[in-house]
Amino acid sequence: MLIRKRPSWHISENHATDEAVYLSRRQWLKTAGIAGVGLSSGLLNSAAFSAPITGFPAKRNTAYTIDRDITAEVDATTYTNFYEFGSAKNIWRKAQKLNTDPWMVTIDGLCDNPMTIDAADLIKKMGDMEERLYRHRCVEAWAMTVPWTGVPLANLLKLASPKPEAKYLVMETFLDPSVAPGQKQSWYPWPYVEGLRLDEAANELSFLATGLYGREMPKQNGAPIRLVVPWKYGFKSIKSIVKFHFAKEAPLSFWQETAGNEYGFYANVNPGVPHKRWRQDTERLLGTNERVRTQMFNGYQEQVAHLYEGMPHNILYF
Numbered sequence: 001m002l003i004r005k006r007p008s009w010h011i012s013e014n015h016a017t018d019e020a021v022y023l024s025r026r027q028w029l030k031t032a033g034i035a036g037v038g039l040s041s042g043l044l045n046s047a048a049f050s051a052p053i054t055g056f057p058a059k060r061n062t063a064y065t066i067d068r069d070i071t072a073e074v075d076a077t078t079y080t081n082f083y084e085f086g087s088a089k090n091i092w093r094k095a096q097k098l099n100t101d102p103w104m105v106t107i108d109g110l111c112d113n114p115m116t117i118d119a120a121d122l123i124k125k126m127g128d129m130e131e132r133l134y135r136h137r138c139v140e141a142w143a144m145t146v147p148w149t150g151v152p153l154a155n156l157l158k159l160a161s162p163k164p165e166a167k168y169l170v171m172e173t174f175l176d177p178s179v180a181p182g183q184k185q186s187w188y189p190w191p192y193v194e195g196l197r198l199d200e201a202a203n204e205l206s207f208l209a210t211g212l213y214g215r216e217m218p219k220q221n222g223a224p225i226r227l228v229v230p231w232k233y234g235f236k237s238i239k240s241i242v243k244f245h246f247a248k249e250a251p252l253s254f255w256q257e258t259a260g261n262e263y264g265f266y267a268n269v270n271p272g273v274p275h276k277r278w279r280q281d282t283e284r285l286l287g288t289n290e291r292v293r294t295q296m297f298n299g300y301q302e303q304v305a306h307l308y309e310g311m312p313h314n315i316l317y318f
């Protein structure tokens with residue numbers, strides 16, 4: 001039997017062919033006669049075109065500070081992993097092709113308030129943005145310390161109101177091989193998919209980031225919105241999200257599907273459990289190349305260890 005998954009870009013594709021959404025904001029205003037002439041305020045307030053995400057720089061939440069230096073902005077924004085644009089670390093120029101205006105996000109599945117909404121409007125609905133300093137630890141053993149701007153992921157859960165049967169939040173990145181050449185590499189299971197158990201998603205640390213270093217998110221770092229889950233290896237922090245889906249079952253993530261013998265669902269940082277290809281006891285800080293010890297749960301044990309009490313260890317760390 002042939003089982004076909006409904007392509008996840010289905011909804012965004014529909015929107016892309018809706019002319020009012022397809023045109024950029026400026027083009028649209030031009031088409032409509034500029035400066036509100038003949039435009040009712042209702043139309044101006046509609047989601048027919050997108051406004052940029054605003055509120056930078058946001059106030060720092062001092063509950064999330066770190067005892068090591070902040071990584072230089074140039075290093076955090078030019079050494080990136082974004083396989084949609086290639087497997088090299090220097091894809092930041094290629095990523096500029098990503099068009100984030102408009103950017104429609106779909107929330108669906110087992111929730112009471114499904115919606116398809118422009119990213120900037122979604123952020124507005126989730127409350128005031130804040131800045132947090134987090135450690136970031138890639139499984140390849142490089143690390144950085146970054147001031148992210150955004151909102152707690154818990155606010156998205158409140159907005160969507162998951163049904164009691166929902167146990168997982170599944171997230172997906174855009175799919176468009178015409179802008180992202182890496183997506184022409186058919187051996188990868190595009191689009192990039194990640195997931196969290198709902199209690200992980202509701203944890204205070206889970207963050208939906210809209211920016212870095214007090215500015216809106218650079219494309220190469222996952223504009224316009226990405227996940228940041230700092231107690232997990234970096235690959236869990238999915239970039240450029242177009243879909244949040246509430247499900248009964250855990251998804252098969254992009255990296256699980258690519259190399260199931262190397263990557264698991266939880267992927268919590270643990271310096272004592274080596275990956276097949278990289279030791280995990282130390283990490284190299286971007287910029288200075290200093291080697292420092294990796295910490296259990298990347299230093300966030302106090303906030304997250306309780307989530308995994310009583311669970312078998314062999315599934316928690318990859």
Ligand SMILES: Nc1nc2c(c(=O)[nH]1)N[C@H]1C(S)=C(S)[C@@H](COP(=O)(O)O)O[C@H]1N2
Pocket residue numbers: 076079080081082083084137138139173192220221222233234235236237238239240
């Ligand atoms: N869609 C998507 N999200 C992604 C990736 C990717 O290739 N595609 N790479 C992941 C990995 S492996 C890491 S380490 C972080 C890197 O984030 P940064 O480039 O902003 O440092 O993004 C994660 N999110």
Ligand SMILES: [Mo]
Pocket residue numbers: 081137138139140233234235
């Ligand atoms: Mo990574």
